[in-house]
Amino acid sequence: MTHTLTLVATITAQAGQQTAVEGHLRTLVAASREEAACIQYDLHQQQDAPHVFIMIEQWRDAAALAEHKETAHYQAFSTTCGPLLQGVELKLMNKIA
Template sequence: MPLSVVATITAQPEHRSAVHTALLAVVAPSRAEAGCLHYDLHAARDTPDRFVMIERWQDDATLDRHMATPHFAALGAALDGKVTGVNIDRLDLLS
């Protein structure tokens, strides 16, 4: 069953540009992964420090493989100390 993910990342204001760059860097390799159906980065209009990644994966196993990739690990390192919060919601597609 397809799995949707909404990841909300809030940058520290002084690191907004670095966080944006780090998030952009994972888009292309993530889209190229087997089982990735959708992977898009968004910026919140009302909160310039908040970024939202909207993803769709073939199933839980493909998402778990994504989270074990070198580019995902590099993202974690790049965000370390530069964000005030990261929230990841795994959602079941109902319609």
């Protein structure tokens, strides 16, 4: 049985880079939502720490997420935004109910 794959990413911008990171993330969201296997791709900003962003993603399966990581828009985000980040924490989950 194939389960929907959920990814929760906590993305922390370096000091002074919050606005730039948000712009890159918004671009990534728009492009990623166009992918056929994307079920959900929502960006949130932490209220008490606005330099921390939370991305909640749902993909058809693990293969779809792997394909996402190979897209031009994901690669562009990684290249341009990577140096602006303090860190990224990923949590992968299977939706079971």
